[in-house]
Amino acid sequence: MLVAQISDIHAGPDSPSLLVFERAIDWLKAFRPDALVLTGDLVDDGWREGYRRIAQSLRSLDFPVCLLPGNGDDQSVMRGELAGIGSWAGTFIPMHFHAALTDVTLVGVDVTIAGQSYGDILPHLPWLGSTLADAATPVLVFMHQPPFEIGIEVLDQVGCRNGDALLELLKAVERPPLGILCGHVHRPVLSRTGSIVLQTCGSLCPPNPLLLGDRGDLPVLDASSFLVHEVGNDRLLSHIVSMRSLAEGG
Template sequence: MLIAQLSDIHAAPDNDNLARLHNAIDWLLALQPDVLVVSGDLTDDGWHEGYLAIAGELQRLSCRTHIIPGNADDKAVMCARLPAFARHRAADAMHFCQQLDGVAVIGLDVTVAGESRGDIRLHLPWLKSALSASPQPALLFLHQHLFPSGIAPLDSAMCDGTEELRQLLKTLPFPPLALCSGHVHRPMSATFAGIPAYICGSICPSNPLMLDAQRLPPANDPPALMIHQIRDRRLVSHFVSV
């Protein structure tokens, strides 16, 4: 089972991020993943036409594609213009759960209207139900990151409710294999409640590694994505630059 993850396209009329997405899709065409998850921030500055252009790129792939929104997205427009990939779910949130060959691929919409941060607390009952009903293994996707990246401006807008999520995960007999997010525009990994946690790199130009304001090397990373491979109930996650 190969699950591809793209994040943070941030397409706009005045950037080349659609071309960067096209190159990433070209790479995925050669790999032929079983599922693609796009983990938010598809367009910038309310560019609604960008959703149609992104749909055209995603339709080049033959695999099932799921989208969860990011803080830069307009959920109503996403659902109207990407009906094959994005739909409103419980309580107007765009959650999804797909069972495929014994793998549960779960997407959680943690966006907060008008804010850059996320908040998982309102969605924990839905998540508990999805995880409890799903066979193992499972992968959980969301937009805002769950662990501090060390980049202060972005960590001020990470996902709220992490302690509540930790408590929930401790009660589950079978926690997810990994927690996968975006939002930071840099690839990173850590653990969360003893579970591997990943931040997918971005299709748009990456943020510099702003760990220290006095030491700020430039960033020239190419478009990035992740490939999550599950084989024999084991997960290996790959950071890929295109």
Template sequence: MLIAQISDIHASPSNDNLARLDRAISWLATVQPDVVVVSGDLVNGGWREGYVQITAALQSLACRTSFLPGNADDRTVMRAAMPEAAYWADGERMHFAERHGAALIVGLDTCVDGHAHGDVTEHLPWLRQTLASDPSAIPLLFMHHHVFPTGISPLDDVMCVGADALSDLLSSGIRRPIAICSGHVHRPMASLIAGIPAYISGSICPANPLLLDPLREPPVTDPPALMIHDLRNGRLVSSHVSV
């Protein structure tokens, strides 16, 4: 089972990020993933036509594509522009959970209206119930906001609130995801939360600098990036890919 993750396209009429997305899709066409998860920040400024163009471009891969909103997205515009994505949970939040082969792909909408940071706290009961819903499947958890400090202060200021509560939940004896996969940082990174691998996908849009020290800003030379999560025989191998 090959699960591709694309994040942070940030398409708008004033940038070339749709062309950068096309490069990623061309690369994915050679891999032929079973599922694509787009983990938020599809467009800037509620650009409705951007949602339409992104959906159409990804349809060329001929596989299931699931979408999460990011803090740059407008849920109302996103729902209207992508009505075929009827898998989203009822109500305001756009969570989802889908079985694909041995995998249970769980998407958690962590966005907070009007703010750049995320918050997982109020969604933990839904997550607990969802993780218990299909005992024969292996869960992978996707969200937009990262849940571990990256060391990049401006981005950690807008990370996911409630990460400690999430860690407590995942350490409480419930069924655990095999990995936690996010975006938001515009830079590939990895750590652990509750002993579970936690990944941040690189972005389709231009990357942020690895600003671990504000007095030492390195150049940004990263091309568009994505991830491939290979779930095989109960084991997950996750690859950061530059295109």
């Protein structure tokens, strides 16, 4: 199974991010994954027209699409404009999703908190535990804010809180997920705890600098990117698809 993941479009009326997104969607139409997951921060400032244009692109796909909100999303506008594309587990908030495909189960945990940049997994552990217990196929768990430190202090301050409690839960479940797959930090980062892969997807908006320690003055050379996850019975391979800048074309 091939599961594409796009994160952090941050579309706005004056940014090229929506064009980058539309180019990624064109590529995915030709690539034909089995599913696409968006891990939040679709637009900035609740830009309704941005949600509409993203919805229009997503409606042109013939594979399932799952959607999580990020801290920058307006959940009410997002839910309204993307109704019929995403299907969420609850009636309104949180916007968790659960999709049992043929050979993989996709679980999205909405860890966002209204008005905050950081997230928190703690209130959602009971739902996640019971969802994992019911899964009949290998599971990928998606979140917006990562529950692990990526080493960039300003971003770790706004990560997902109570990651330790999440890892305790995952140690206790019969079928731990193959990976915890996040967004939010606008850089691809890979980590691991036990047999569980922890990673963040790059962004379609311009990436953040690699601010490790005092190396803050380095230029950003990174391209926008997204991920394609290849899921087998007991394995997860994640391919990074980097996108040339619009100025380069192609």
